[in-house]
Amino acid sequence: MYLLNPLKKKLENILKDFKIVENLDLKISNNLSYDLQINNLVKQQKNKKIEEITSKFIEEIEKDLNISDYEITKDYFINLNLDLNRYLDILENVETNIKVKKQKKIIIDYGGPNIGKPLHVGHLRSLNIGRSLYNINKIAGNKIISDIHLGDWGMPVAQIINFCENKGIDIEKLETAQLEEIYPSASSLYKQDINFQETAKNINKKLNDSDPEYLKKWMSIKNISLDSIKKMLGTLNHTFDLWLGESDVNKIIPKMLKDLEKNKKISLENGAYVSNEKTDPKILITKSDGSYLYLTTDLATVLNRLDNLDFDAIFYVVDKRQKLHFEQLFNSLDYFQFEHKHYEHVSFGTINDRDGNPFKTREGGTKQLKELLDETKNYINEININLDFETVEILANTVLTYSDLITNRQTDYKFDLKRFTNISGKTGIYVQYALVRAKKLISDSDFSEDNDKIDISKLDKQDTDLLKALFKFEILFKKSIENNEPHHIADYLYEISNLFNAIYQSENILNNNNKIVRTNKLTITNYFIRYSLLLQKCLGIKPVSKM
Protein backbone atom coordinates (compact mmCIF):
# COMPACT_ATOMS: atom_id res chain seq x y z
CA MET A 1 0.00 0.00 0.00
CA TYR A 2 1.35 3.26 -1.22
CA LEU A 3 0.68 5.34 1.89
CA LEU A 4 2.23 2.83 4.25
CA ASN A 5 5.19 1.79 2.16
CA PRO A 6 7.71 3.58 4.39
CA LEU A 7 6.27 1.95 7.50
CA LYS A 8 6.21 -1.40 5.76
CA LYS A 9 9.91 -1.13 4.98
CA LYS A 10 10.79 -0.14 8.51
CA LEU A 11 8.85 -2.99 10.06
CA GLU A 12 10.35 -5.48 7.64
CA ASN A 13 13.79 -4.26 8.65
CA ILE A 14 12.97 -4.80 12.29
CA LEU A 15 11.95 -8.35 11.46
CA LYS A 16 15.18 -8.80 9.56
CA ASP A 17 17.14 -7.63 12.61
CA PHE A 18 15.60 -10.54 14.46
CA LYS A 19 16.42 -12.91 11.60
CA ILE A 20 12.86 -13.14 10.37
CA VAL A 21 12.94 -12.68 6.62
CA GLU A 22 9.47 -12.15 5.27
CA ASN A 23 7.22 -9.55 3.70
CA LEU A 24 5.03 -7.56 5.98
CA ASP A 25 1.62 -9.24 6.10
CA LEU A 26 -0.51 -6.11 5.82
CA LYS A 27 -4.19 -6.75 5.19
CA ILE A 28 -7.62 -5.22 5.45
CA SER A 29 -8.62 -5.83 9.03
CA ASN A 30 -11.10 -8.50 10.00
CA ASN A 31 -11.85 -6.40 13.03
CA LEU A 32 -14.58 -3.97 12.06
CA SER A 33 -13.31 -1.17 14.24
CA TYR A 34 -9.97 -1.09 12.45
CA ASP A 35 -8.85 -0.50 8.87
CA LEU A 36 -5.79 -2.70 8.55
CA GLN A 37 -4.07 -5.53 10.33
CA ILE A 38 -0.54 -6.85 10.50
CA ASN A 39 -0.20 -10.57 11.13
CA ASN A 40 3.52 -11.22 11.20
CA LEU A 41 3.90 -11.28 14.95
CA VAL A 42 1.17 -13.83 15.57
CA LYS A 43 3.43 -16.67 14.55
CA GLN A 44 6.24 -15.34 16.71
CA GLN A 45 4.26 -15.97 19.89
CA LYS A 46 6.81 -18.54 20.99
CA ASN A 47 9.77 -16.38 20.03
CA LYS A 48 11.68 -15.43 23.16
CA LYS A 49 12.24 -11.96 21.83
CA ILE A 50 8.60 -11.31 20.98
CA GLU A 51 8.25 -8.48 23.51
CA GLU A 52 11.33 -6.80 22.18
CA ILE A 53 10.12 -7.04 18.58
CA THR A 54 6.70 -5.79 19.57
CA SER A 55 8.04 -2.72 21.31
CA LYS A 56 10.17 -1.84 18.30
CA PHE A 57 7.06 -2.20 16.14
CA ILE A 58 5.10 0.06 18.46
CA GLU A 59 7.84 2.66 18.32
CA GLU A 60 7.62 2.85 14.52
CA ILE A 61 3.83 2.72 14.40
CA GLU A 62 3.56 5.58 16.88
CA LYS A 63 5.98 7.65 14.86
CA ASP A 64 3.98 7.19 11.65
CA LEU A 65 1.67 10.11 11.06
CA ASN A 66 -0.62 8.07 8.83
CA ILE A 67 -1.75 5.95 11.75
CA SER A 68 -4.36 7.55 13.97
CA ASP A 69 -4.61 4.70 16.45
CA TYR A 70 -3.72 1.05 16.88
CA GLU A 71 -4.01 -1.93 19.17
CA ILE A 72 -2.01 -5.08 19.75
CA THR A 73 -4.02 -8.06 20.93
CA LYS A 74 -2.79 -10.69 23.32
CA ASP A 75 -2.24 -12.99 20.32
CA TYR A 76 -0.13 -10.26 18.73
CA PHE A 77 -2.49 -9.26 16.01
CA ILE A 78 -1.78 -5.63 15.23
CA ASN A 79 -4.73 -3.49 14.21
CA LEU A 80 -4.33 -0.06 12.67
CA ASN A 81 -6.59 2.84 11.94
CA LEU A 82 -5.59 5.31 9.28
CA ASP A 83 -5.71 9.04 9.68
CA LEU A 84 -8.46 10.36 7.42
CA ASN A 85 -6.72 13.69 6.79
CA ARG A 86 -3.63 12.00 5.49
CA TYR A 87 -5.30 9.67 3.15
CA LEU A 88 -7.65 12.09 1.47
CA ASP A 89 -4.55 13.27 -0.40
CA ILE A 90 -3.94 9.71 -1.48
CA LEU A 91 -7.47 9.29 -2.79
CA GLU A 92 -6.81 12.23 -5.02
CA ASN A 93 -3.88 10.52 -6.74
CA VAL A 94 -5.13 6.99 -7.05
CA GLU A 95 -4.38 6.71 -10.78
CA THR A 96 -0.69 7.37 -10.28
CA ASN A 97 -0.40 5.39 -7.05
CA ILE A 98 -1.46 2.14 -8.71
CA LYS A 99 1.21 2.24 -11.40
CA VAL A 100 3.59 -0.71 -11.29
CA LYS A 101 7.20 -0.04 -10.39
CA LYS A 102 8.61 -2.15 -13.15
CA GLN A 103 6.78 -2.18 -16.44
CA LYS A 104 6.04 -5.60 -17.90
CA LYS A 105 5.28 -6.43 -21.51
CA ILE A 106 2.44 -8.87 -21.75
CA ILE A 107 0.70 -10.61 -24.63
CA ILE A 108 -2.87 -11.70 -24.02
CA ASP A 109 -3.85 -14.66 -26.17
CA TYR A 110 -7.60 -15.17 -26.40
CA GLY A 111 -7.42 -18.66 -27.88
CA GLY A 112 -9.76 -17.06 -30.33
CA PRO A 113 -12.95 -17.97 -32.09
CA ASN A 114 -12.90 -20.39 -34.99
CA ILE A 115 -13.72 -19.17 -38.43
CA GLY A 116 -16.78 -20.74 -39.98
CA LYS A 117 -18.53 -20.83 -36.64
CA PRO A 118 -20.52 -17.98 -35.11
CA LEU A 119 -19.46 -16.66 -31.72
CA HIS A 120 -21.16 -18.70 -29.05
CA VAL A 121 -21.64 -18.51 -25.31
CA GLY A 122 -18.39 -20.36 -24.71
CA HIS A 123 -16.44 -17.39 -26.06
CA LEU A 124 -17.90 -14.95 -23.58
CA ARG A 125 -15.57 -15.56 -20.68
CA SER A 126 -12.42 -15.50 -22.71
CA LEU A 127 -13.48 -12.15 -24.15
CA ASN A 128 -14.55 -10.63 -20.85
CA ILE A 129 -11.64 -11.85 -18.76
CA GLY A 130 -9.18 -11.00 -21.50
CA ARG A 131 -10.48 -7.48 -21.95
CA SER A 132 -10.52 -6.88 -18.22
CA LEU A 133 -6.94 -8.09 -17.77
CA TYR A 134 -5.97 -5.95 -20.73
CA ASN A 135 -7.51 -2.84 -19.20
CA ILE A 136 -6.25 -3.50 -15.70
CA ASN A 137 -2.70 -4.01 -16.89
CA LYS A 138 -2.84 -0.97 -19.09
CA ILE A 139 -4.06 1.17 -16.21
CA ALA A 140 -1.26 -0.23 -14.08
CA GLY A 141 1.23 0.97 -16.66
CA ASN A 142 2.15 -2.34 -18.23
CA LYS A 143 2.68 -2.60 -21.95
CA ILE A 144 0.12 -4.96 -23.29
CA ILE A 145 -0.76 -6.51 -26.62
CA SER A 146 -3.93 -8.45 -27.30
CA ASP A 147 -3.98 -11.13 -29.97
CA ILE A 148 -7.29 -12.77 -30.78
CA HIS A 149 -5.43 -15.86 -32.05
CA LEU A 150 -8.09 -17.00 -34.48
CA GLY A 151 -8.78 -20.66 -35.00
CA ASP A 152 -8.45 -20.34 -38.74
CA TRP A 153 -6.53 -23.52 -39.53
CA GLY A 154 -6.75 -27.24 -39.28
CA MET A 155 -9.56 -29.75 -39.60
CA PRO A 156 -12.59 -27.49 -39.11
CA VAL A 157 -11.70 -25.45 -42.21
CA ALA A 158 -10.85 -28.59 -44.15
CA GLN A 159 -14.22 -30.05 -43.23
CA ILE A 160 -16.03 -26.96 -44.47
CA ILE A 161 -14.16 -26.95 -47.79
CA ASN A 162 -14.79 -30.64 -48.21
CA PHE A 163 -18.47 -30.22 -47.50
CA CYS A 164 -18.80 -27.41 -50.05
CA GLU A 165 -16.98 -29.40 -52.70
CA ASN A 166 -19.19 -32.42 -52.08
CA LYS A 167 -22.40 -30.44 -52.32
CA GLY A 168 -21.24 -28.33 -55.22
CA ILE A 169 -21.44 -25.12 -53.19
CA ASP A 170 -19.51 -22.21 -54.70
CA ILE A 171 -17.23 -21.10 -51.88
CA GLU A 172 -16.60 -17.70 -53.42
CA LYS A 173 -20.31 -16.89 -53.24
CA LEU A 174 -20.98 -18.12 -49.71
CA GLU A 175 -23.10 -15.99 -47.39
CA THR A 176 -22.32 -15.74 -43.68
CA ALA A 177 -25.57 -17.34 -42.59
CA GLN A 178 -25.03 -20.21 -45.01
CA LEU A 179 -21.47 -20.72 -43.80
CA GLU A 180 -22.61 -20.90 -40.21
CA GLU A 181 -25.01 -23.67 -41.08
CA ILE A 182 -22.39 -25.64 -42.96
CA TYR A 183 -19.98 -26.29 -40.13
CA PRO A 184 -22.31 -28.33 -37.89
CA SER A 185 -23.32 -30.49 -40.85
CA ALA A 186 -19.74 -30.90 -42.01
CA SER A 187 -18.62 -31.77 -38.50
CA SER A 188 -21.24 -34.47 -37.99
CA LEU A 189 -20.57 -35.90 -41.44
CA TYR A 190 -16.88 -36.07 -40.52
CA LYS A 191 -17.70 -38.18 -37.49
CA GLN A 192 -19.91 -40.62 -39.44
CA ASP A 193 -18.47 -40.94 -42.92
CA ILE A 194 -15.05 -42.54 -43.39
CA ASN A 195 -14.70 -41.31 -46.98
CA PHE A 196 -15.55 -37.78 -45.97
CA GLN A 197 -12.96 -38.06 -43.20
CA GLU A 198 -10.28 -39.17 -45.64
CA THR A 199 -10.87 -36.37 -48.14
CA ALA A 200 -11.05 -33.77 -45.36
CA LYS A 201 -7.71 -34.97 -44.01
CA ASN A 202 -6.25 -34.70 -47.48
CA ILE A 203 -7.49 -31.16 -47.82
CA ASN A 204 -6.01 -30.32 -44.45
CA LYS A 205 -2.68 -31.74 -45.53
CA LYS A 206 -2.79 -29.73 -48.76
CA LEU A 207 -3.46 -26.57 -46.80
CA ASN A 208 -0.50 -27.34 -44.56
CA ASP A 209 1.57 -27.75 -47.69
CA SER A 210 0.33 -24.38 -49.01
CA ASP A 211 -1.55 -25.73 -52.02
CA PRO A 212 -2.54 -22.53 -53.89
CA GLU A 213 -5.96 -23.72 -54.98
CA TYR A 214 -7.01 -24.67 -51.47
CA LEU A 215 -5.40 -21.61 -49.96
CA LYS A 216 -7.64 -19.53 -52.19
CA LYS A 217 -10.75 -21.37 -50.99
CA TRP A 218 -9.60 -21.12 -47.41
CA MET A 219 -8.97 -17.38 -47.74
CA SER A 220 -12.43 -16.84 -49.13
CA ILE A 221 -14.03 -18.66 -46.17
CA LYS A 222 -11.87 -16.77 -43.74
CA ASN A 223 -12.83 -13.39 -45.19
CA ILE A 224 -16.54 -14.08 -45.04
CA SER A 225 -16.35 -15.43 -41.55
CA LEU A 226 -14.06 -12.74 -40.20
CA ASP A 227 -16.42 -10.01 -41.34
CA SER A 228 -19.23 -11.41 -39.26
CA ILE A 229 -16.98 -12.18 -36.28
CA LYS A 230 -15.64 -8.63 -36.31
CA LYS A 231 -19.11 -7.20 -36.48
CA MET A 232 -20.30 -9.20 -33.51
CA LEU A 233 -17.19 -8.38 -31.50
CA GLY A 234 -17.78 -4.72 -32.29
CA THR A 235 -21.32 -4.96 -30.94
CA LEU A 236 -19.89 -6.44 -27.76
CA ASN A 237 -17.28 -3.69 -27.64
CA HIS A 238 -14.19 -5.87 -28.09
CA THR A 239 -11.14 -4.83 -30.07
CA PHE A 240 -7.73 -6.45 -30.55
CA ASP A 241 -4.27 -5.18 -31.33
CA LEU A 242 -3.48 -8.23 -33.41
CA TRP A 243 -5.84 -10.32 -35.47
CA LEU A 244 -3.41 -13.14 -36.10
CA GLY A 245 -4.45 -16.72 -36.45
CA GLU A 246 -3.08 -20.23 -36.52
CA SER A 247 -2.64 -19.91 -40.27
CA ASP A 248 -0.07 -17.14 -39.82
CA VAL A 249 2.54 -19.54 -38.52
CA ASN A 250 2.01 -22.27 -41.08
CA LYS A 251 5.07 -21.37 -43.10
CA ILE A 252 7.50 -21.44 -40.16
CA ILE A 253 6.45 -24.89 -38.99
CA PRO A 254 8.59 -27.02 -41.38
CA LYS A 255 11.78 -25.31 -40.22
CA MET A 256 10.74 -25.57 -36.58
CA LEU A 257 10.21 -29.32 -36.95
CA LYS A 258 13.47 -29.75 -38.82
CA ASP A 259 15.42 -27.93 -36.12
CA LEU A 260 13.76 -29.86 -33.33
CA GLU A 261 14.52 -33.13 -35.04
CA LYS A 262 18.13 -32.09 -35.65
CA ASN A 263 18.49 -31.27 -31.94
CA LYS A 264 17.05 -34.66 -31.04
CA LYS A 265 14.07 -33.11 -29.29
CA ILE A 266 11.50 -34.92 -31.41
CA SER A 267 11.47 -38.10 -33.44
CA LEU A 268 9.23 -39.89 -35.90
CA GLU A 269 6.94 -42.61 -34.65
CA ASN A 270 4.64 -44.20 -37.25
CA GLY A 271 4.97 -41.07 -39.35
CA ALA A 272 4.06 -38.71 -36.51
CA TYR A 273 6.52 -36.50 -34.67
CA VAL A 274 6.57 -37.20 -30.96
CA SER A 275 8.46 -35.27 -28.31
CA ASN A 276 11.44 -37.15 -26.86
CA GLU A 277 10.62 -35.86 -23.44
CA LYS A 278 9.63 -38.66 -21.08
CA THR A 279 6.07 -37.77 -20.21
CA ASP A 280 2.88 -39.67 -19.63
CA PRO A 281 1.07 -39.40 -21.95
CA LYS A 282 3.67 -38.82 -24.66
CA ILE A 283 3.43 -35.47 -26.37
CA LEU A 284 2.34 -35.71 -29.98
CA ILE A 285 3.72 -32.91 -32.14
CA THR A 286 2.27 -33.79 -35.56
CA LYS A 287 -0.16 -36.30 -37.00
CA SER A 288 1.08 -39.44 -38.73
CA ASP A 289 0.40 -37.95 -42.18
CA GLY A 290 2.69 -35.10 -41.20
CA SER A 291 -0.07 -32.53 -40.85
CA TYR A 292 -0.26 -30.19 -37.93
CA LEU A 293 -2.07 -30.22 -34.64
CA TYR A 294 -3.21 -27.61 -32.15
CA LEU A 295 0.10 -28.03 -30.33
CA THR A 296 2.12 -27.64 -33.52
CA THR A 297 0.65 -24.24 -34.29
CA ASP A 298 0.79 -23.11 -30.67
CA LEU A 299 4.50 -23.92 -30.50
CA ALA A 300 5.10 -22.09 -33.75
CA THR A 301 3.07 -19.14 -32.50
CA VAL A 302 5.43 -18.76 -29.56
CA LEU A 303 8.41 -18.91 -31.92
CA ASN A 304 6.80 -16.29 -34.10
CA ARG A 305 6.19 -14.00 -31.15
CA LEU A 306 9.73 -14.47 -29.88
CA ASP A 307 10.99 -13.40 -33.28
CA ASN A 308 8.67 -10.47 -33.86
CA LEU A 309 7.38 -9.14 -30.57
CA ASP A 310 9.07 -7.88 -27.45
CA PHE A 311 7.40 -9.46 -24.43
CA ASP A 312 7.94 -10.80 -20.90
CA ALA A 313 4.82 -12.91 -20.57
CA ILE A 314 2.01 -14.56 -22.48
CA PHE A 315 -1.34 -15.08 -20.79
CA TYR A 316 -3.53 -17.67 -22.48
CA VAL A 317 -7.09 -16.85 -21.54
CA VAL A 318 -8.58 -20.21 -22.36
CA ASP A 319 -11.14 -22.61 -20.91
CA LYS A 320 -9.78 -24.78 -18.07
CA ARG A 321 -10.61 -28.01 -19.87
CA GLN A 322 -7.57 -27.33 -22.00
CA LYS A 323 -5.28 -27.61 -19.01
CA LEU A 324 -3.47 -30.67 -20.34
CA HIS A 325 -2.79 -28.96 -23.65
CA PHE A 326 -1.15 -26.01 -21.96
CA GLU A 327 0.82 -28.24 -19.63
CA GLN A 328 2.15 -29.99 -22.71
CA LEU A 329 2.82 -26.69 -24.45
CA PHE A 330 4.71 -25.16 -21.50
CA ASN A 331 6.57 -28.40 -20.87
CA SER A 332 7.64 -28.55 -24.47
CA LEU A 333 8.69 -24.89 -24.61
CA ASP A 334 10.98 -25.67 -21.73
CA TYR A 335 12.21 -28.98 -23.06
CA PHE A 336 12.80 -27.59 -26.56
CA GLN A 337 14.72 -24.74 -24.94
CA PHE A 338 12.70 -21.93 -26.47
CA GLU A 339 13.64 -18.63 -24.91
CA HIS A 340 12.35 -18.57 -21.38
CA LYS A 341 9.45 -16.23 -20.66
CA HIS A 342 6.55 -16.27 -18.29
CA TYR A 343 3.85 -18.43 -19.88
CA GLU A 344 0.57 -18.79 -18.06
CA HIS A 345 -2.73 -20.48 -18.69
CA VAL A 346 -5.31 -18.09 -17.28
CA SER A 347 -7.99 -20.73 -17.18
CA PHE A 348 -11.66 -20.35 -16.51
CA GLY A 349 -14.71 -22.50 -15.87
CA THR A 350 -17.66 -23.08 -18.14
CA ILE A 351 -20.88 -21.14 -18.35
CA ASN A 352 -23.90 -23.34 -17.84
CA ASP A 353 -27.59 -22.61 -18.05
CA ARG A 354 -29.60 -21.82 -14.94
CA ASP A 355 -30.04 -25.51 -14.17
CA GLY A 356 -26.33 -26.18 -14.39
CA ASN A 357 -26.45 -27.91 -17.76
CA PRO A 358 -24.33 -26.96 -20.77
CA PHE A 359 -25.71 -23.86 -22.45
CA LYS A 360 -27.76 -24.99 -25.45
CA THR A 361 -30.49 -23.52 -27.58
CA ARG A 362 -33.96 -24.99 -27.41
CA GLU A 363 -33.11 -27.10 -30.44
CA GLY A 364 -30.04 -28.50 -28.72
CA GLY A 365 -27.43 -26.55 -30.68
CA THR A 366 -24.73 -24.38 -29.21
CA LYS A 367 -26.17 -21.12 -27.99
CA GLN A 368 -24.95 -18.17 -30.00
CA LEU A 369 -23.72 -15.03 -28.38
CA LYS A 370 -26.00 -12.92 -30.53
CA GLU A 371 -29.01 -14.80 -29.26
CA LEU A 372 -27.95 -14.27 -25.67
CA LEU A 373 -27.38 -10.57 -26.28
CA ASP A 374 -30.80 -10.18 -27.89
CA GLU A 375 -32.51 -11.98 -25.04
CA THR A 376 -30.77 -9.72 -22.57
CA LYS A 377 -31.81 -6.60 -24.49
CA ASN A 378 -35.42 -7.75 -24.60
CA TYR A 379 -35.38 -8.39 -20.91
CA ILE A 380 -34.05 -4.93 -20.15
CA ASN A 381 -36.66 -3.40 -22.42
CA GLU A 382 -39.35 -5.18 -20.45
CA ILE A 383 -38.09 -3.69 -17.20
CA ASN A 384 -37.99 -0.18 -18.56
CA ILE A 385 -39.75 0.57 -21.83
CA ASN A 386 -38.54 4.17 -21.92
CA LEU A 387 -34.89 3.45 -22.63
CA ASP A 388 -33.34 4.46 -25.90
CA PHE A 389 -31.60 2.00 -28.16
CA GLU A 390 -28.06 2.93 -27.17
CA THR A 391 -28.72 2.71 -23.42
CA VAL A 392 -30.29 -0.71 -23.81
CA GLU A 393 -27.29 -1.88 -25.78
CA ILE A 394 -24.81 -0.64 -23.20
CA LEU A 395 -26.84 -2.08 -20.32
CA ALA A 396 -27.10 -5.46 -22.05
CA ASN A 397 -23.36 -5.47 -22.55
CA THR A 398 -22.91 -4.48 -18.93
CA VAL A 399 -25.02 -7.43 -17.82
CA LEU A 400 -23.08 -9.87 -20.00
CA THR A 401 -19.79 -8.50 -18.69
CA TYR A 402 -20.47 -7.87 -15.04
CA SER A 403 -22.28 -11.13 -14.34
CA ASP A 404 -19.43 -12.96 -16.01
CA LEU A 405 -16.70 -11.21 -14.06
CA ILE A 406 -18.32 -11.24 -10.62
CA THR A 407 -17.51 -14.92 -10.08
CA ASN A 408 -14.03 -16.26 -9.62
CA ARG A 409 -12.89 -17.23 -13.10
CA GLN A 410 -12.16 -20.84 -12.07
CA THR A 411 -15.74 -21.46 -11.02
CA ASP A 412 -18.24 -23.03 -13.42
CA TYR A 413 -21.19 -20.73 -13.08
CA LYS A 414 -24.85 -20.71 -13.97
CA PHE A 415 -26.08 -18.00 -16.27
CA ASP A 416 -29.46 -16.90 -15.01
CA LEU A 417 -30.71 -13.94 -17.04
CA LYS A 418 -33.43 -13.12 -14.57
CA ARG A 419 -30.96 -12.96 -11.72
CA PHE A 420 -28.30 -11.05 -13.64
CA THR A 421 -30.67 -8.35 -14.85
CA ASN A 422 -32.07 -8.00 -11.37
CA ILE A 423 -32.52 -4.47 -10.26
CA SER A 424 -31.00 -4.87 -6.85
CA GLY A 425 -28.10 -7.02 -5.83
CA LYS A 426 -24.68 -7.56 -7.32
CA THR A 427 -25.59 -6.82 -10.90
CA GLY A 428 -24.35 -4.64 -13.70
CA ILE A 429 -27.65 -2.76 -13.67
CA TYR A 430 -27.21 -1.85 -10.03
CA VAL A 431 -23.71 -0.44 -10.39
CA GLN A 432 -24.76 1.58 -13.44
CA TYR A 433 -27.75 2.96 -11.59
CA ALA A 434 -25.66 4.15 -8.66
CA LEU A 435 -23.32 5.96 -11.04
CA VAL A 436 -26.19 7.60 -12.94
CA ARG A 437 -27.64 8.92 -9.69
CA ALA A 438 -24.29 10.28 -8.61
CA LYS A 439 -23.64 12.02 -11.91
CA LYS A 440 -27.07 13.60 -11.92
CA LEU A 441 -26.52 14.82 -8.38
CA ILE A 442 -23.29 16.59 -9.30
CA SER A 443 -24.72 18.11 -12.46
CA ASP A 444 -27.72 19.49 -10.54
CA SER A 445 -25.44 21.07 -7.94
CA ASP A 446 -23.02 23.96 -7.90
CA PHE A 447 -20.18 21.66 -6.84
CA SER A 448 -16.75 22.65 -8.06
CA GLU A 449 -13.91 20.18 -7.94
CA ASP A 450 -11.27 22.88 -7.54
CA ASN A 451 -12.81 24.83 -4.70
CA ASP A 452 -14.67 22.33 -2.58
CA LYS A 453 -12.86 20.28 0.04
CA ILE A 454 -13.90 17.80 2.70
CA ASP A 455 -14.19 18.99 6.30
CA ILE A 456 -13.41 15.92 8.32
CA SER A 457 -15.00 17.16 11.53
CA LYS A 458 -18.43 17.08 9.88
CA LEU A 459 -18.36 13.56 8.42
CA ASP A 460 -20.93 11.02 9.58
CA LYS A 461 -20.48 7.26 9.69
CA GLN A 462 -21.87 6.65 6.20
CA ASP A 463 -19.45 9.20 4.76
CA THR A 464 -16.41 7.66 6.38
CA ASP A 465 -17.57 4.17 5.47
CA LEU A 466 -17.45 5.11 1.79
CA LEU A 467 -14.19 7.04 2.10
CA LYS A 468 -12.53 4.14 3.85
CA ALA A 469 -13.88 1.75 1.24
CA LEU A 470 -12.39 3.91 -1.51
CA PHE A 471 -9.07 3.56 0.16
CA LYS A 472 -9.15 -0.21 -0.41
CA PHE A 473 -8.96 0.30 -4.15
CA GLU A 474 -5.22 -0.10 -4.24
CA ILE A 475 -5.30 -3.41 -2.40
CA LEU A 476 -8.01 -4.97 -4.53
CA PHE A 477 -6.52 -3.68 -7.75
CA LYS A 478 -3.21 -5.25 -6.82
CA LYS A 479 -4.87 -8.51 -5.91
CA SER A 480 -6.66 -8.60 -9.26
CA ILE A 481 -3.55 -7.91 -11.27
CA GLU A 482 -1.34 -10.33 -9.35
CA ASN A 483 -3.74 -13.23 -9.68
CA ASN A 484 -5.31 -12.27 -12.99
CA GLU A 485 -8.63 -12.22 -11.20
CA PRO A 486 -11.04 -9.44 -12.18
CA HIS A 487 -13.74 -10.63 -9.77
CA HIS A 488 -12.18 -8.76 -6.84
CA ILE A 489 -12.71 -5.54 -8.73
CA ALA A 490 -16.23 -6.45 -9.79
CA ASP A 491 -17.19 -7.23 -6.22
CA TYR A 492 -15.56 -4.09 -4.94
CA LEU A 493 -17.48 -1.97 -7.46
CA TYR A 494 -20.67 -3.30 -5.94
CA GLU A 495 -19.41 -2.51 -2.46
CA ILE A 496 -18.75 1.17 -3.14
CA SER A 497 -21.94 1.53 -5.20
CA ASN A 498 -23.91 0.16 -2.29
CA LEU A 499 -22.20 2.52 0.16
CA PHE A 500 -22.91 5.46 -2.11
CA ASN A 501 -26.57 4.50 -2.46
CA ALA A 502 -26.82 4.40 1.32
CA ILE A 503 -25.58 8.00 1.61
CA TYR A 504 -27.79 9.12 -1.24
CA GLN A 505 -30.84 7.50 0.25
CA SER A 506 -30.53 8.55 3.85
CA GLU A 507 -31.08 12.27 3.33
CA ASN A 508 -31.53 14.82 0.59
CA ILE A 509 -28.11 16.24 -0.15
CA LEU A 510 -28.96 19.23 -2.31
CA ASN A 511 -31.56 20.52 0.15
CA ASN A 512 -29.22 20.29 3.11
CA ASN A 513 -28.94 23.72 4.74
CA ASN A 514 -25.60 23.01 6.34
CA LYS A 515 -23.21 24.07 3.62
CA ILE A 516 -20.26 22.13 5.04
CA VAL A 517 -22.20 18.86 5.19
CA ARG A 518 -23.53 19.49 1.71
CA THR A 519 -20.07 20.15 0.31
CA ASN A 520 -18.71 17.08 2.10
CA LYS A 521 -21.32 14.80 0.59
CA LEU A 522 -20.93 16.26 -2.88
CA THR A 523 -17.16 15.89 -2.70
CA ILE A 524 -17.59 12.29 -1.62
CA THR A 525 -20.06 11.76 -4.46
CA ASN A 526 -17.49 13.15 -6.84
CA TYR A 527 -14.88 10.71 -5.49
CA PHE A 528 -17.36 7.90 -5.93
CA ILE A 529 -17.89 8.85 -9.57
CA ARG A 530 -14.17 8.85 -10.24
CA TYR A 531 -13.67 5.47 -8.61
CA SER A 532 -16.71 3.91 -10.18
CA LEU A 533 -15.59 5.06 -13.63
CA LEU A 534 -12.11 3.73 -13.05
CA LEU A 535 -13.44 0.38 -11.87
CA GLN A 536 -15.85 0.14 -14.78
CA LYS A 537 -12.96 0.79 -17.09
CA CYS A 538 -11.04 -2.04 -15.42
CA LEU A 539 -13.94 -4.37 -16.09
CA GLY A 540 -14.56 -3.24 -19.65
CA ILE A 541 -17.93 -1.70 -18.89
CA LYS A 542 -19.10 1.47 -20.61
CA PRO A 543 -20.99 3.80 -18.28
CA VAL A 544 -24.47 4.93 -19.32
CA SER A 545 -25.41 8.59 -18.97
CA LYS A 546 -29.00 7.93 -18.02
CA MET A 547 -31.31 5.04 -17.36
Added chain:
RNA sequence: GCUCUCGUAGCUCAAAUGGAUAGAGCAACAGACUUCUAAUCUGUAGGUUAUAGGUUCGAGUCCUAUCGAGAGCGCCA
Protein backbone atom coordinates in the same frame (compact mmCIF):
# COMPACT_ATOMS: atom_id res chain seq x y z
C1' G B 1 -8.85 -47.77 -15.79
C1' C B 2 -5.46 -43.39 -15.12
C1' U B 3 -5.01 -38.02 -14.10
C1' C B 4 -6.99 -33.40 -12.49
C1' U B 5 -10.66 -30.04 -10.37
C1' C B 6 -14.56 -29.15 -7.02
C1' G B 7 -18.14 -29.92 -2.49
C1' U B 8 -19.15 -23.26 2.07
C1' A B 9 -26.44 -20.38 4.47
C1' G B 10 -32.81 -22.70 1.08
C1' C B 11 -30.45 -20.70 -3.89
C1' U B 12 -26.07 -18.12 -6.52
C1' C B 13 -21.26 -16.99 -5.10
C1' A B 14 -16.81 -14.62 -1.83
C1' A B 15 -13.09 -15.50 1.70
C1' A B 16 -6.31 -11.22 0.42
C1' U B 17 -2.98 -17.67 -0.66
C1' G B 18 -2.45 -20.89 6.95
C1' G B 19 -4.88 -15.86 10.85
C1' A B 20 -9.18 -13.37 15.08
C1' U B 21 -16.33 -14.10 15.67
C1' A B 22 -16.47 -17.81 7.67
C1' G B 23 -18.65 -12.85 4.42
C1' A B 24 -21.96 -10.85 0.24
C1' G B 25 -26.21 -11.02 -3.08
C1' C B 26 -30.96 -13.40 -4.10
C1' A B 27 -35.24 -15.48 -1.97
C1' A B 28 -37.97 -14.99 3.20
C1' C B 29 -39.68 -11.76 7.13
C1' A B 30 -40.26 -6.47 9.40
C1' G B 31 -39.83 -1.32 8.21
C1' A B 32 -38.83 3.61 5.08
C1' C B 33 -41.48 6.86 -0.83
C1' U B 34 -45.94 14.61 -1.54
C1' U B 35 -37.87 11.44 -3.94
C1' C B 36 -31.46 15.03 -5.51
C1' U B 37 -33.88 8.85 -10.64
C1' A B 38 -37.49 3.90 -4.62
C1' A B 39 -34.26 0.34 -10.80
C1' U B 40 -33.29 2.54 -3.79
C1' C B 41 -32.33 2.22 1.52
C1' U B 42 -32.58 0.21 6.89
C1' G B 43 -33.17 -4.05 9.94
C1' U B 44 -34.10 -9.52 11.26
C1' A B 45 -33.25 -14.50 10.47
C1' G B 46 -30.23 -18.10 8.04
C1' G B 47 -23.41 -22.20 9.02
C1' U B 48 -20.58 -28.63 12.83
C1' U B 49 -17.38 -25.15 5.51
C1' A B 50 -19.71 -33.25 2.41
C1' U B 51 -17.88 -36.98 6.28
C1' A B 52 -13.84 -39.09 9.45
C1' G B 53 -8.96 -38.60 10.99
C1' G B 54 -4.11 -35.89 10.92
C1' U B 55 -0.30 -31.72 10.74
C1' U B 56 0.20 -26.71 14.55
C1' C B 57 -0.14 -21.60 18.54
C1' G B 58 -4.12 -21.45 14.60
C1' A B 59 -7.30 -25.10 8.99
C1' G B 60 -12.88 -23.61 4.48
C1' U B 61 -7.61 -23.31 2.87
C1' C B 62 -2.17 -28.19 3.80
C1' C B 63 -1.94 -34.13 4.29
C1' U B 64 -4.68 -39.16 4.35
C1' A B 65 -9.15 -41.93 3.71
C1' U B 66 -14.40 -42.27 2.45
C1' C B 67 -18.81 -40.42 -0.05
C1' G B 68 -20.73 -37.22 -3.95
C1' A B 69 -20.33 -34.03 -8.55
C1' G B 70 -17.66 -32.53 -12.88
C1' A B 71 -13.63 -32.38 -16.47
C1' G B 72 -9.48 -34.36 -19.27
C1' C B 73 -6.82 -38.71 -21.12
C1' G B 74 -1.32 -39.15 -28.61
C1' C B 75 -3.28 -38.13 -34.48
C1' C B 76 -10.29 -32.38 -32.88
C1' A B 77 -9.21 -27.31 -31.79
